[in-house]
Amino acid sequence: MTLFQKDNGVWYYGFYVGNRRYRKSTGTKSESKARKIEAVAFARAQELGPRAFMARAPRLVDFGEKRFLPWVSEARGLKPSTRRYYLRGWELLKQTPIMNMAIDRIGNEIVDRLTLSGIKRAEVSPSYRNQALRTLSRALHLAVEWKVIYQVPRIHLEQESGREELITPEREKRLLQHSGPTLRAVIINVQDTGGRPDEIFRLRVEDIDWENMHIFNRNGKTKKSKRCLPISDRMVPELKRLVGGRTEGWLFLSDSKCGHLTTVSKMFAIARERAGLPGSVVLYSARHTFGTDVLEGTKNPAVTMDV
Numbered sequence: 001m002t003l004f005q006k007d008n009g010v011w012y013y014g015f016y017v018g019n020r021r022y023r024k025s026t027g028t029k030s031e032s033k034a035r036k037i038e039a040v041a042f043a044r045a046q047e048l049g050p051r052a053f054m055a056r057a058p059r060l061v062d063f064g065e066k067r068f069l070p071w072v073s074e075a076r077g078l079k080p081s082t083r084r085y086y087l088r089g090w091e092l093l094k095q096t097p098i099m100n101m102a103i104d105r106i107g108n109e110i111v112d113r114l115t116l117s118g119i120k121r122a123e124v125s126p127s128y129r130n131q132a133l134r135t136l137s138r139a140l141h142l143a144v145e146w147k148v149i150y151q152v153p154r155i156h157l158e159q160e161s162g163r164e165e166l167i168t169p170e171r172e173k174r175l176l177q178h179s180g181p182t183l184r185a186v187i188i189n190v191q192d193t194g195g196r197p198d199e200i201f202r203l204r205v206e207d208i209d210w211e212n213m214h215i216f217n218r219n220g221k222t223k224k225s226k227r228c229l230p231i232s233d234r235m236v237p238e239l240k241r242l243v244g245g246r247t248e249g250w251l252f253l254s255d256s257k258c259g260h261l262t263t264v265s266k267m268f269a270i271a272r273e274r275a276g277l278p279g280s281v282v283l284y285s286a287r288h289t290f291g292t293d294v295l296e297g298t299k300n301p302a303v304t305m306d307v
Contacts, residue, residue: 003034013038016150017045057102060139063148064090064099068139084198088262089135092128103140104149111136111153126158128265133157165278165285167191172286174275182252183267185238190286193229197283201261203229203251205243215239 002014003026011034014023022045026034058066072078072086093099096114098106111133133155140152167175172191176184189200199217207216213231220226231239242251252261268283 003031003038013041015042015045017042021150057104057149059100060093060103060106061099063103063143064093064139067146067148068142071142081198085131086135086138089131092132093136096132098136103143106136106140106153108153111155130157165281167281167286171275171277171281174277175271178271178274180267181241182261183264183271185242186252186261186264187283187286188232188235188238190283192232192235194287195229196287197264201252201263204249205246205251206248208239208243208251 003011004014005011009029011026011028011031012024013026013034014021015038016022022041024041026037028034028037069087069090072083072090078086098110098114101110114133134157137152137155140149143149144152167187172187175187179187186197186200189195189203190197193200193215195203195217199219202219203215203217207218208231209215209228212228214228215231217227217229239251250260253259254261256262264283272279272281
């Protein structure tokens with residue numbers, strides 16, 4: 001509860017019960033009398049608090065479907081990459097029990113103990129868990145902005161380890177031995193082109209230039225990353241298998257809403273475990289390997305950054 005005094009010397013009280021805000025003049029310039037009036041008002045408000053809470057606080061799943069997801073799709077200020085980030089984060093949140101909780105019941109303790117149920121902890125990197133937490137934080141802050149709730153719990157992100165691991169030829173060999181066709185193609189494409197996994201997932205058939213042996217990456221994260229990716233000799237059979245007889249469309253087809261592959265985290269985790277590699281080896285390590293190889297070959301950091 002909060003007491004505050006205006007220029008005329010009169011005390012006002014302000015507090016929340018459930019989702020409802022109470023703010024009113026006490027009609028007195030005496031602080032002690034004002035506190036008594038505030039205490040009575042607070043007690044009366046608490047009697048109606050549970051009913052107001054039940055009527056006003058939607059479940060997270062309902063708030064998401066009716067307000068948050070439409071905002072993600074339609075907000076003019078969001079970049080396409082940010083939209084994808086929140087949509088993927090929401091998909092991760094859907095695997096948690098808080099989806100069925102009223103949003104003003106989601107407190108610090110619940111968030112701190114939140115796990116992605118249905119997915120083994122080792123199979124989801126800190127960056128994926130943080131993606132879910134950042135999405136939850138954005139949704140709850142919007143709920144405050146839209147006056148659905150009045151406060152957001154403090155959300156602590158996990159420590160993300162640096163992507164310093166490399167996928168050496170020996171590690172790659174062990175990974176590919178335990179990879180299915182899709183994961184194999186993804187690993188080879190990231191390893192040989194230096195593309196971000198998300199860029200590889202959104203490559204298109206019509207952007208393959210067989211004559212000049214490159215693929216145009218139209219979905220780069222930045223303007224400079226919209227570039228031509230080289231096609232190595234061992235990528236050729238993988239690409240032709242994925243293309244089949246098609247002349248357009250996503251290279252990596254999927255049953256997802258967007259129509260293309262969005263993640264291989266589970267497949268990669270299984271292959272990594274069977275290959276006996278540490279959990280610090282992630283798919284993005286393949287891109288780091290590409291950059292290291294280019295730097296060693298050119299001895300030129302600027303060229304490496306451009307590539």
